[in-house]
Amino acid sequence: MVGLLVVSHSAKAAEGIRDIAAEMGSAAAPVAAVGGDPEGGIGTDATAIGEALAALDADEVVVLVDLGSAVMNADLAIEGSDKTAVVADAPVLEGTVEATVAATSPKATLESVREAAERARETSKR
Amino acid sequence: MAADTDHGAAVVAAVARVADRIADERAYLTDLDSAIGDADHGANLDRGFRAAVEQVDALDDPTPEEAVQTVGTALISEVGGAAGPLYGGGLMRAAGQLSDGITAESTVAFAEAYLDSVRDRGDARVGQKTMVDALVPAVHTYKKSIEEDDLDPLAALAKAVDACRRGVAFTVPIRAEKGRASYLGWRSVGHPDPGATSTLFLAEELLAAAAAALDREVPTDLDATAPAPPGADGDRDGDPDRDGAATADAADTADEGGS
Numbered sequence: 001m002v003g004l005l006v007v008s009h010s011a012k013a014a015e016g017i018r019d020i021a022a023e024m025g026s027a028a029a030p031v032a033a034v035g036g037d038p039e040g041g042i043g044t045d046a047t048a049i050g051e052a053l054a055a056l057d058a059d060e061v062v063v064l065v066d067l068g069s070a071v072m073n074a075d076l077a078i079e080g081s082d083k084t085a086v087v088a089d090a091p092v093l094e095g096t097v098e099a100t101v102a103a104t105s106p107k108a109t110l111e112s113v114r115e116a117a118e119r120a121r122e123t124s125k126r
Numbered sequence: 127m128a129a130d131t132d133h134g135a136a137v138v139a140a141v142a143r144v145a146d147r148i149a150d151e152r153a154y155l156t157d158l159d160s161a162i163g164d165a166d167h168g169a170n171l172d173r174g175f176r177a178a179v180e181q182v183d184a185l186d187d188p189t190p191e192e193a194v195q196t197v198g199t200a201l202i203s204e205v206g207g208a209a210g211p212l213y214g215g216g217l218m219r220a221a222g223q224l225s226d227g228i229t230a231e232s233t234v235a236f237a238e239a240y241l242d243s244v245r246d247r248g249d250a251r252v253g254q255k256t257m258v259d260a261l262v263p264a265v266h267t268y269k270k271s272i273e274e275d276d277l278d279p280l281a282a283l284a285k286a287v288d289a290c291r292r293g294v295a296f297t298v299p300i301r302a303e304k305g306r307a308s309y310l311g312w313r314s315v316g317h318p319d320p321g322a323t324s325t326l327f328l329a330e331e332l333l334a335a336a337a338a339a340l341d342r343e344v345p346t347d348l349d350a351t352a353p354a355p356p357g358a359d360g361d362r363d364g365d366p367d368r369d370g371a372a373t374a375d376a377a378d379t380a381d382e383g384g385s
Binding site: 044069 | 164166170173202203204205206207208210211212215247248304305306
């Protein structure tokens with residue numbers, strides 16, 4: 001099963017994006033959210049991302065991120081993780097929605113879900 | 127091994143010195159970061175280095191490699207933001223180069239491994255207004271001073287710090303292409319990069335720590351020949367003491383930085 005992890009500088013943003021995406025998916029695509037720096041402020045934290053990755057009920061995980069340090073801390077967390085995980089190069093909200101839909105397909109693979117997330121870069125607002 | 131133990135103690139002393147400096151500069155770094163970033167660089171690094179000091183102090187006769195690993199881990203877990211993975215990841219990657227102790231050769235390898243890690247993780251090259259602009263001239267100057275100019279390590283380190291200072295000055299007039307500052311576009315021009323600046327503080331304290339460990343004065347008779355660059359002449363950040371003189375090293379190494 002392919003799961004999704006939303007990483008934002010804000011825990012609230014990450015949780016909100018997860019909630020929006022979860023409406024599109026089902027229990028077949030677990031989506032977790034993590035955000036905030038080690039003191040709970042705005043930022044990202046490799047340790048917290050690693051813990052969220054470990055807690056996610058999926059062996060393969062596509063990670064959706066917002067700004068710069070989210071990418072680096074997600075990379076660090078993945079390096080230290082037992083799971084197969086990739087960071088998608090995608091807008092975090094649209095990418096998470098696209099990826100959640102793709103992850104609910106019975107044929108979903110890590111690559112197909114990542115590609116779905118990255119297709120969101122092309123999505124027009126109108 | 128007695129030599130390793132001494133080298134480990136030297137690393138621990140250097141960490142304490144860096145932590146004190148970062149604590150002193152905390153407000154300044156945060157001010158820089160409030161101009162072009164998210165205003166937490168000083169606070170984040172201070173928190174990280176305070177944790178690093180606590181953790182290395184708790185080690186029993188660490189080797190240099192162990193001490194540096196411990197600092198890297200502490201920074202990753204405490205700093206967050208971009209500085210955590212950049213500084214912490216860099217130290218963790220480079221620590222192994224000190225497995226046989228601190229020598230001219232091992233410190234060159236350490237500096238290069240650290241630079242590679244920062245460049246890879248940040249996906250940054252010279253000219254984008256990042257810590258790479260300070261690191262590249264520093265590391266290349268250190269390597270050249272040791273391997274080609276045959277300087278002793280302390281003199282080489284002093285030259286590297288000088289190059290690092292000019293690298294910071296180089297970040298003032300350019301536009302950020304990475305990190306939070308890149309969203310500001312041209313508004314990022316006129317401010318030194320916070321990461322380059324904290325990198326300089328670390329380099330300065332490493333130099334002071336090395337001089338103390340060797341019981342020597344910090345060399346001041348540097349043969350600084352690089353010309354002053356246009357646009358990096360001074361009072362852009364309102365503090366002439368912090369301004370460097372030239373960017374030649376950074377410019378010279380720009381091609382390598384992009385490789």
